[in-house]
Amino acid sequence: MEDQAKSTDATALAAFYRRERLHPEKTYLVQPLPDGQVQNYSWGEVGAQARRIASYLLSLDLPPQSHIALISKNCAHWIVTDLAIWMAGHISVPLYPNLTADSVRQILEHSEARAVFVGKLDEWASMRSGVPQDIPRIGLPLAPDDPDLLTWQALLDAHEPLPGTPSPEPDQLATIIYTSGTTGMPKGVMLSFQNMYFSANNCLRLFNISDQDRLLSYLPLCHVAERQFVEIASLLAGETIFFADSLDTFQRDMQRARPTVFFGVPRIWVKFHLAVISRVPPRLLDTLLKVPVLGRIVGRRVLEGLGLDQIRYAVCGAAPVADSTMAWYQSLGLNIAEVYGMTENCGYSHLGRPKRYKKGWIGLPNPGVECRLSEDGELLVRSNGTMQGYYKEPEKTAETITPDGFLRTGDIGEIDNEGFLRLTGRIKDIFKTSKGKYVAPAPIENLLSAHSRVEQVCVVGNNLPQPLALVQLSEAGVHEAGENRQQLARSLAALMEEVNAVLARHEQLSCLVILEDSWTVENGSMTPTLKIKRNVVEATYQDRFEDWSVSGKHVVWQAEG
Template identity: 60%
Template sequence: MGALSTPPTTALDAFLRQESLQADKSYLIQPMPDGGLVELSWREVGEQARRMAAYLTSLALAPGSKIGLLSKNCAHWIVADLAIWMAGHVSVPLYPNQTADSIKQVLEHSDASAVFIGKLDEWQAMRPGVPGDMPWIGLPLAPADDHIQPWETLLQAHEPLQQLCMPNPDQLATIVYTSGTTGVPKGVMLSFGSMYLSANNGLRLFNISAEDRLLSYLPLSHVAERQFIEIASLLSGQRVYFVNSVASFFEDMRRARPTVFFAAPRIWEHFKAYAQQRHGSAWSQLQMKLPLLSERKSQQVLADLGLDRVRYAVCGAASLPAALCRWFADRGLQIVEAYGMTENCGYSHLGRPKKIKAGYIGLPNPGVECRLTADGEVLVRSRAVMLGYYKDPVRTAEILDEDGFLHTGDLGEIDQEGFLRLTGRAKDIFKTSKGRYVTPAPIEALLLDNPLIADACVVGHDLPQPLALVRLSKHAHESPEQLQRQLDTFLVQVNDGLQRSEQLGCLVVISDEWNVEGGFRTPNQKLKRNVVEATYQAQLHLWLVAGKTIVWQQKAEEPA
């Protein structure tokens, strides 16, 4: 195959190399609903990928056809992606919690010719979004459906493809649709070369080798998980474990014992809540305070979370609250932050464990140039930047300038050493009726540092003063009277640190769920500010002038 004769330049090259070097080594470990485990070696992954590639070739699709991939994370997600590439096509991942309308939108916009369907929780609700005139290819954990062609049946019907389509680095590998925080999702075109560069340099930054272990649980349709788990493992040969379900998450963590781990702030909060539930006794808290016992207790807590072998812990997708970072640091786990976008393969900035600066993300990754516009917008340039938006040259020109810099839309500050601090989103800035501009993100970060608050959205366009809509966390067990007093005191503390024009007129405690199903969040759990503002627009002024510092949302059916 020649896999060892020349250095790899794409993820597919890298897979063939790993297959040659460690054919019988376990690569993908999939927990099954019945409690069992399925382990696939590199040889088995290659065998199945080639057979599925042979089936795709039998469809006589045009070279470079788009193939959808609709599934929760599982071992065969990666096998299917390899098969798509081996057959000379382009993969189009879809979030496994998307609505039928958004699935239809992505498949139609991407001109998909076929779709892989795998592990899903709400298949019947999604099914109307999948066009019936294209092949539906089932992964092994696909839902029961007569229209879905079973994986094993297709494997048995086709011999492994002998002549693989080997792409060049400049070739389109995948179209990753953004999560749509600001409107219609955009199809980000990523090349084989940009994905390889991002993952390969990431391996060097994390000092990752084939002896490392990863746990895949965030959607592989998201660029961070795609690069951090799939592409990185193809390049360096790590073993990849998968999560069976939300309920089994910590059991799966303890099985995998990952050595490198990436999570969004909400997941780190989940870890903390789980630890407090299981290690919140008075004796446990006392042990954490005693010098002779604290280190041992910290290790027990991390082992219970499945984090005791982690040597590199990373947070991305949103800012990590300082209090949460301190909680893990007190237990011996230092979390660093990463910054990137789908449009640059998630490859931009990373914190270094031995060189951390409070309030800053970190330094530019190797090969990344970063600068600020006069208005403070962060611009980055590297070979990891996308080819453009699919079928959208206008928006491509808006975000990629003539010099190749990507306009991130984020506002930031860069210190003398090159450390980057994000201060908000350019489009999120609003002007009050007094003509004062307010950047909500730093204020929201202050609010989210309080363990009582799970979500915060600062609004105030054309209002005399900003206010914050907040949702309480699961830690808020106090009585309404106690919560009122604590939030009152906290609001005073927050406002004391703000300029007068930024001070919050009140906190509005929202009882509604801000979830994906209600349209409040993107499939990767980012809050849609425009939806939040539109939902409560008619009540904002009334809440602000109610004369209360803490306002409790009343449902429409509740008496005023």
């Protein structure tokens, strides 16, 4: 792997040139359009457009390796733009497509962006004031109508394709990814072409991916998981990428793509599960799945309905996943491998092996990954995927990377004698009760999430006598609450008692609080990869924690508590 890293061929851009040369007519990107049709882009067409946009960028006469921003939801031209930036010898700085104007301004100023590409967006009108007036603004084909945006087609018409195959050195900076973060100001993670190639190339070997595989891109491409698992992996392996148009069309997009490889965060896998059991009673489905022969047929039908029947490899990552979720998919005949990684190491650290599954454990270190535990139980990892550092923040870089090159993950973990990893919580998430006892919320949340009427959970308890759980109901739970609240309350109270029975005394919950509010990306309660922002959720309800905890009820309803 080290020998490969010394060659300019060992970059995602060089891999694209090979694909462009080998099969220029093969479909690479499949983009749904507003009218319900789709537009296919071949490898040759992607290359032709990227080369013309690269020529435009070179015409700006910017210093080499300038920072070029990209703000867009996932679409075909997100990838075309990324390639063009690299072809022109610059560094891409992707931004999440749902940021506020202040957040956009903060990142663009911190990164010293010299131009910005604007693509498919829902809230551009509220974001545009965050873009400095003195830098070029280029609109992708699906960009909002805005006279200040240079049009994509006009640039294609005005510039000849960049000739040759300009290639960066592997150790050159490729991108700065600003972490979505569950707390605080995002940090700019600097990843080189070598970092990205090492991570994606080794993952392809683990999964045996080929150019016959299909992907559905729906998680933000500016997040390291989608960037590596979809964009960079497709450049190396030649997979076809289908894009999801919106949440409303997600099921139709899944059916169109019939992905053979699929990455989902836990919330997505839970939503699929809840969608099924909202139509079929869980007990009936479980009974049918246990019947020999019939169970396999039923499981296959369920997967077909979800668009998951062609899956060869299913992966879950970005947050802890409940054992019950994994087990449910296993009952359908779909084995999900859990993956663990961070932006700071290109998402490349540990992976569950399909033939070496161990309940409750993530999996083994990936090839080329070294790991160890610190004295306080923090997981430390080292590989060629480790970032170059945080942009403009050498002190934070030094705090995060040890002198011998290990990345401090911030996760508390355990490693068994076979090398399997289990995480028990984030250092920053662990809280201390008023009795002086420390509690890790994630394992408790996973236990509560096993209930079919529970969609999201946040366990809190800092300076409280006992923790309590803030609960959002699933769609089926909301329906049941409207039909028979007392019955649902009894079921949830039984859940709490069941969970408390397996917890240490200081971890046991005082109550479950059923919230009517929604936690969404739009209201700032969740990250773009659907992880709860604990600081935001806690700040929203903390004035009521004490009243809820001493209510004497197992289940407290927000409107009544």
